[in-house]
Amino acid sequence: MISLAGRDILHAWGKFVFTGIGLGLLIGVTLTMAGVYRGMVDDARVLLDNSGADLWVVQQDTLGPYAESSSLYDDTWRRILGMDGVARAANITYLTMQVRRVAGQDPRDVRAMVVGVVPGGPGEPGQPGYLVAGRQITRGHYEAVADMASGFALGDRIRIRRNEYRVVGLSRRMVSSGGDPMVFIPLKDAQEAQFFKDNDAIVRQRARTAANPALNRPEVLQAVLASQSVNPFVNAVLVQIKPGFDPEAVAEPIRRWQRLTVYTRAQMEEILVAKLIATSARQIGMFLVILAIVSAAIVAFIIYTLTLGKIREIAVLKLIGTRNRTIAAMILQQALGLGLIGFVVGKVAATFWAPIFPKYVLLEPGDAARGFAAVMVICVLASVLAIRAALEVDPAEAIGG
Amino acid sequence: MRHDQGIRIEGLKKRYGAGDTAVDALKGVNMEVAPGEVVGLIGPSGSGKSTLLKCLGAVIEPSAGRMTLGGQVIYEDAWKLPDLRALRRDKIGFVFQAPYLIPFLDVTDNVALLPMLAGRPNNESRKRALELLDALDVGHRARAMPAQLSGGEQQRVAIARALVNRPPVILADEPTAPLDSERALTVIRILEEMAGQFATAIIVVTHDEKIIPTFKRIYTIRDGRTHEEAGEGRSVEGVKAQP
Known part of the structure; x- marks a missing residue:
């Protein structure tokens, strides 16, 4: 049996490729957002690694x-x-x-x-x-x-x-x-x-100190001013x-x-990753969810529109005895094909534009694999509407009357 | 005259809706077409032609009556063959007013698709398709896409698709409507040849007065009932020669 989806994609390759590029840029943005988060985590770890410390002693x-x-x-x-x-x-x-x-x-x-x-x-x-x-x-x-x-x-x-x-x-x-x-x-x-402090601030501080009767005494004032002019803290x-x-x-x-308070490497990493960048991570997570929903909506809309454009052909296919599952598979494969094109475009785009970002964007192979799986799942879900529309097509529509 | 291998319907009825709004589209239709025979089915709009065609094509179920196809009972009152989809695939060929070829498949695969759907190997299906395309004189366009064909060529490919599974019956719904007289008569000649060659019963639904004289038998449908009458049965060449 020939691949109906493959033939349709080859026949209308321009439509699929351009749609795939559009979707791909969106997927590229999604992968980049994940890369931004990974970059933040990596920056935090690099900070700890580069410090060369095993313990952090702090106030x-x-x-x-x-x-x-x-x-x-x-x-x-x-x-x-x-x-x-x-x-x-x-x-x-x-x-x-x-x-x-x-x-x-x-x-x-x-x-x-x-x-x-x-x-x-x-x-x-x-x-x-x-x-x-x-x-x-x-x-x-x-x-x-x-x-x-x-x-x-x-x-x-x-x-x-x-x-x-x-x-x-x-x-x-x-x-x-x-x-x-x-x-x-x-x-x-x-x-x-x-x-x-700037000069004016120093002058004002000295004046305030001198105005304090408790401090404005011989030898005491000089000692206080001297202590205020140095910073003995780290x-x-x-x-x-x-x-x-x-x-x-x-x-x-x-x-x-x-x-004093002392943190080990694991505790400091927990502070940086779980506390310091937690809000940013949630922010990026929200973006990822929104981008996933937008991607799903786009795939669903495109596949649904493409399917509606083939209603007559689908009616003929059903009339001549094509199984529903063959038609459903055709639509599903097209959605997955679109997702595949989009993912490839997105991955390539993200790889090229990531170094241009002012902050470090870390594109991990694991994220790419998870992204690919997510795109495929989104495409499957997005094709449901189109499959439903196709399965509702009455083969009698091919005959008319 | 009773033919077990053709198509036969007896007392076929179809009612749409229920109660006061019910419409009887078919009111006891009888029809019999032998293998190798081409009959015409004519009637005014709203007479029930399309409903009858859909019943014959196992697309909608009749409310009552009996239908046999190639000796096999398809409907008998409330009973129906369980797998009508496979029946349409294997035993009924369709030719439509427009060819309705699948635009993303080339000519060969448009024809070979049916045997492929029936589970036959791709090579065997394509070989059979090419034989038919040659027989219909469009073998030279085997690799072309449907959009690259003329209207007449597309209709020939559609006929090849209808014939490829060697069905006992072909239902042709206004197959000559978009064609000029000469091409229309050529399509009828092809259908007659194919009916004889493959022992296929062919029912041609038509309004085309040019081709009506070619039928030996004609069923006229009016108000949901069919009336059989003898046609002129003139040869295509004879009709073409007519001024």
């Missing part, structure tokens, strides 16, 4: 540096380093802000996560793991390592708050959980940038543990004795 009762504001004194790392099972501990600060290229090609603002790290400590937790160009930060001030996604080049001068930094190294896939490229600068500069201490130690076993004494 008590906070969710850590990525999800909430967290402040620790910058000498806390010394006490943590002395704890059992800790191999390395390093201060770190994170600050998402606009970074401006002031010299070099194309001066412009870039949204970036500025990370404060201890200079000269490659391999320490929090440091950029590997560079694709240039070198690590070696000086205590005014040097930066930028991720390639920022668009900065070696030798560029960038402005962070009031200071300028020279880009001495470039990293790759060092991004925040939101996909913003990271810019690493020396820790002291980052601390200053994080709490930096956002977290990243810890690497010694081989053979259980992360939870190392974390527990830090929680108990240092009165």
